Amino acid sequence: MIPDVGYLAMVTALVGAVYATIASLYGFFKGEERWVNSARHATMTLAPLLGLSSLTLIYALVVGDFQLKYVATTSSRDMPLFLKVTALWGGQNGSLLFWSFLMASFTFIVMLRRWDEDRELLPHVIFVTAGTLVFFVGLTTFVANPFEKLSFIPPDGQGLNPLLRHPGMVAHPPTLYLGYVGFVIPYAFAMAALVTRRTDPHWIRVTRRWTLAAWLFLSLGLLLGGRWAYDVLGWGGYWAWDPVENAAFMPWLTGTAFLHSVMIQEKRGMLKVWNMVLIILTYGLVIFGTFITRSGVISSVHSFAQSAVGPLFFSFIAVTAVASVATLLRRLDDLKSENRLDALLSREAAFLLNNMLFITLTFSVFIGTISPMVSELVTGEKITVGPPWFDRVTAPQFALLLALMGIAPLMAWRKTAAQRLGRSLWWPFLIAVVVVIGLFLRGVHSWGALLGFLLVTFVGVTTLWEYVRGVIARRRARGEPWLVAFWRLAGRNRRRYGGYIVHLGVVCMALGIIGTEFFQQDTEGTLRPGESLEIGGFRTVYRTLRTYPGPGDLIVTEATVEIYQGDQLLKTVHPKREFYQNTQQTMTIPALRSTMAEDVYVLLTGWESGGATATFRVYINPLVNWLWLGGLIFVVGTLVAGWPDFEAERRMVMPRLTIAPQQV
Amino acid sequence: MKRWWLWIGLALISLLLVGVVYAQGGEVTKDDINRVAKQLYCPVCENTPLDVCETQACADWREQIGELLAAGYSDQEVINYFTERYGDRVRALPRQAGFALWVWILPVVGTLAGIGIMIQLFRRWMGRRTVATATIPVEPSPVRASSDLPEDYVARLERELREWE
Numbered sequence: 001m002i003p004d005v006g007y008l009a010m011v012t013a014l015v016g017a018v019y020a021t022i023a024s025l026y027g028f029f030k031g032e033e034r035w036v037n038s039a040r041h042a043t044m045t046l047a048p049l050l051g052l053s054s055l056t057l058i059y060a061l062v063v064g065d066f067q068l069k070y071v072a073t074t075s076s077r078d079m080p081l082f083l084k085v086t087a088l089w090g091g092q093n094g095s096l097l098f099w100s101f102l103m104a105s106f107t108f109i110v111m112l113r114r115w116d117e118d119r120e121l122l123p124h125v126i127f128v129t130a131g132t133l134v135f136f137v138g139l140t141t142f143v144a145n146p147f148e149k150l151s152f153i154p155p156d157g158q159g160l161n162p163l164l165r166h167p168g169m170v171a172h173p174p175t176l177y178l179g180y181v182g183f184v185i186p187y188a189f190a191m192a193a194l195v196t197r198r199t200d201p202h203w204i205r206v207t208r209r210w211t212l213a214a215w216l217f218l219s220l221g222l223l224l225g226g227r228w229a230y231d232v233l234g235w236g237g238y239w240a241w242d243p244v245e246n247a248a249f250m251p252w253l254t255g256t257a258f259l260h261s262v263m264i265q266e267k268r269g270m271l272k273v274w275n276m277v278l279i280i281l282t283y284g285l286v287i288f289g290t291f292i293t294r295s296g297v298i299s300s301v302h303s304f305a306q307s308a309v310g311p312l313f314f315s316f317i318a319v320t321a322v323a324s325v326a327t328l329l330r331r332l333d334d335l336k337s338e339n340r341l342d343a344l345l346s347r348e349a350a351f352l353l354n355n356m357l358f359i360t361l362t363f364s365v366f367i368g369t370i371s372p373m374v375s376e377l378v379t380g381e382k383i384t385v386g387p388p389w390f391d392r393v394t395a396p397q398f399a400l401l402l403a404l405m406g407i408a409p410l411m412a413w414r415k416t417a418a419q420r421l422g423r424s425l426w427w428p429f430l431i432a433v434v435v436v437i438g439l440f441l442r443g444v445h446s447w448g449a450l451l452g453f454l455l456v457t458f459v460g461v462t463t464l465w466e467y468v469r470g471v472i473a474r475r476r477a478r479g480e481p482w483l484v485a486f487w488r489l490a491g492r493n494r495r496r497y498g499g500y501i502v503h504l505g506v507v508c509m510a511l512g513i514i515g516t517e518f519f520q521q522d523t524e525g526t527l528r529p530g531e532s533l534e535i536g537g538f539r540t541v542y543r544t545l546r547t548y549p550g551p552g553d554l555i556v557t558e559a560t561v562e563i564y565q566g567d568q569l570l571k572t573v574h575p576k577r578e579f580y581q582n583t584q585q586t587m588t589i590p591a592l593r594s595t596m597a598e599d600v601y602v603l604l605t606g607w608e609s610g611g612a613t614a615t616f617r618v619y620i621n622p623l624v625n626w627l628w629l630g631g632l633i634f635v636v637g638t639l640v641a642g643w644p645d646f647e648a649e650r651r652m653v654m655p656r657l658t659i660a661p662q663q664v
Numbered sequence: 665m666k667r668w669w670l671w672i673g674l675a676l677i678s679l680l681l682v683g684v685v686y687a688q689g690g691e692v693t694k695d696d697i698n699r700v701a702k703q704l705y706c707p708v709c710e711n712t713p714l715d716v717c718e719t720q721a722c723a724d725w726r727e728q729i730g731e732l733l734a735a736g737y738s739d740q741e742v743i744n745y746f747t748e749r750y751g752d753r754v755r756a757l758p759r760q761a762g763f764a765l766w767v768w769i770l771p772v773v774g775t776l777a778g779i780g781i782m783i784q785l786f787r788r789w790m791g792r793r794t795v796a797t798a799t800i801p802v803e804p805s806p807v808r809a810s811s812d813l814p815e816d817y818v819a820r821l822e823r824e825l826r827e828w829e
Contacts, residue, residue, distance in 0.1 A: 389758060
């Protein structure tokens with residue numbers, strides 16, 4: 001009964017979305033405001049409708065209405081409550097409904113804003129957002145229906161895939177989806193600006209917070225995914241260049257480029273075409289990302305044709321890509337740069353280089369991601385493109401980006417004198433060289449790692465100095481104590497200093513990545529109680545093994561391992577294996593001992609005769625916690641950069657009104 | 665025992681042979697197996713490296729790697745052995761031949777194209793310098809109402825401020 005209500009709500013939403021798309025277009029062509037208004041109201045009904053629909057599905061999952069096919073495949077009686085709720089996004093159909101709900105909610109908020117200054121953009125924004133919803137809700141209504149019923153009622157469900165049964169499951173998919181969905185809004189405004197020829201930076205200014213929020217959620221989603229993989233999947237790492245990971249990473253890359261590039265258009269009226277290209281790419285990659293996550297097409301071409309979802313997604317991406325590019329080409333003349341490039345050593349040139357690097361990086365990742373599928377299509381035999389390939393191809397590009405991140409903020413708009421730049425850069429570079437020499441003398445001989453450390457130190461010092469320099473100036477001017485000056489400086493110029501904080505976060509993350517990529521060690525061995533494995537100066541001693549039942553169909557086998565350094569016992573840890581009897585799936589859960597210097601990561605990989613012997617794999621992951629710390633700093637920085645500064649914004653608007661009227 | 669030197673010679677040679685056998689095989693540790701398995705992918709599972717794959721089939725394959733290593737195969741020879749039997753999909757690093765060559769070439773082509781586009785854009789943008797720009801002219805206004813700062817100081821200030829941002 002209740003799921004039927006949900007189905008009805010979903011279908012009504014589809015009808016509403018179709019109406020909104022048509023009405024907005026009709027209102028635009030006829031120039032009739034009331035049709036556009038009607039479309040706006042219709043769009044606003046979508047969020048409550050899809051919210052209701054999602055709630056009924058959650059209800060069915062929690063209550064255990066196993067006649068619904070979706071509930072039968074993703075839920076089971078013995079799952080804890082929070083997992084039953086998260087099953088909403090545990091399977092394809094539910095997650096597509098959830099995606100639609102998030103999209104509708106964001107669109108709702110956008111519809112609520114004041115449209116006085118840019119009324120002409122409204123019909124097109126509605127068309128794009130409602131149009132996207134037509135596709136997704138159309139999918140869930142006709143092809144991937146979460147409310148589909150079975151002809152019988154199973155006594156119990158299969159339950160969620162064990163891989164997904166952890167707290168990381170709560171946060172990772174929703175944040176990722178919020179990131180995806182958030183980028184649709186700037187895309188909609190960009191298309192509206194193109195069609196209505198309002199190609200001044202207005203559309204960028206009004207969508208700036210949306211872009212930042214979407215980017216923040218996407219970054220957070222990626223970080224959470226990495227941490228979840230590290231904590232739960234038990235292969236000693238956090239990123240495997242898996243197609244699904246790459247599918248989320250690519251829009252992040254183009255999104256980051258977009259985020260930076262729009263600054264140029266705001267300040268100097270340049271790179272307009274680039275910004276359009278970047279947001280069109282981001283939108284396409286967002287849809288592509290959602291599609292890849294939910295279908296297995298990258299792994300096997302055969303799964304592509306198994307359900308209609310694959311070809312439909314593909315068509316949608318193709319259609320929107322063609323339409324976007326066609327619109328862009330038609331309006332190319334409106335996107336002429338207002339200014340010229342004055343010098344190669346300028347911030348504008350640095351941003352152009354930035355865009356280029358991000359795009360070639362995205363292209364490389366794209367090639368690596370689709371090549372297995374393409375090779376299967378072309379040669380009939382599938383190849384694997386694994387981390388060694390990605391590391392080799394992307395590392396130089398990442399290195400260049402890191403270097404650019406340190407140098408570009410020091411460049412001035414229009415032109416920087418080379419001497420001036422040199423004066424700011426020589427001493428951080430010197431410090432970096434000294435550090436590298438020190439590391440070399442202490443035994444680090446890998447060129448890649450040394451270069452990495454050089455860049456990390458260089459960029460870290462330059463970015464930190466930019467911040468500290470501002471704090472010093474402030475103290476000199478106002479005599480504030482350090483912490484106050486530090487805080488107020490960021491508060492006064494949030495975009496700039498928030499950006500510096502984000503860059504510092506990136507530097508810390510780079511440090512963690514260099515540590516694990518170049519210096520990870522691992523060993524595996526079978527031990528009797530009392531025996532130990534030695535690695536990286538640590539000794540892991542196997543003590544006991546026990547097996548006990550967990551909730552539902554779970555059986556846990558847990559070992560007790562002591563980690564020593566020299567004679568000192570550092571920590572006692574419990575690596576374990578979880579076995580789910582219903583699905584015959586095993587999860588190997590690591591046990592960690594973490595410091596900023598490294599992680600000791602212990603896995604129980606096998607045992608014999610109830611613990612007479614047990615096999616362990618121990619990884620040493622140097623500097624890995626800098627990655628997570630860096631991620632935290634990154635998030636804080638983004639919040640600082642995006643935090644509304646109502647006073648400053650009022651100040652910004654007022655002078656524009658009092659000065660002589662200029663064309664906007 | 666007339667030809668005692670023959671017996672000693674034989675004994676020495678046997679010892680040598682034994683030594684050679686030991687040097688070749690020796691004890692193959694799990695770490696040795698993992699070293700090779702890391703470079704391979706499970707032939708049946710999706711996107712799972714062979715050293716972490718937990719299926720029985722993968723465990724068997726890892727044992728097979730151990731046997732090959734003990735028999736004296738080098739790392740690369742083991743990889744080739746698996747590739748011959750299960751296809752290119754077991755290699756983590758695509759071959760630099762056949763279709764897989766494209767996987768290596770395309771990123772390079774892409775980067776070169778990117779550099780080319782950038783050079784073109786730089787040329788185009790720097791070639792035509794506009795006279796009318798949106799920036800504020802430098803000369804300080806002749807009317808200075810309440811300022812008691814020297815003129816050249818003000819001019820320098822404005823110049824440096826423009827350079828700043």
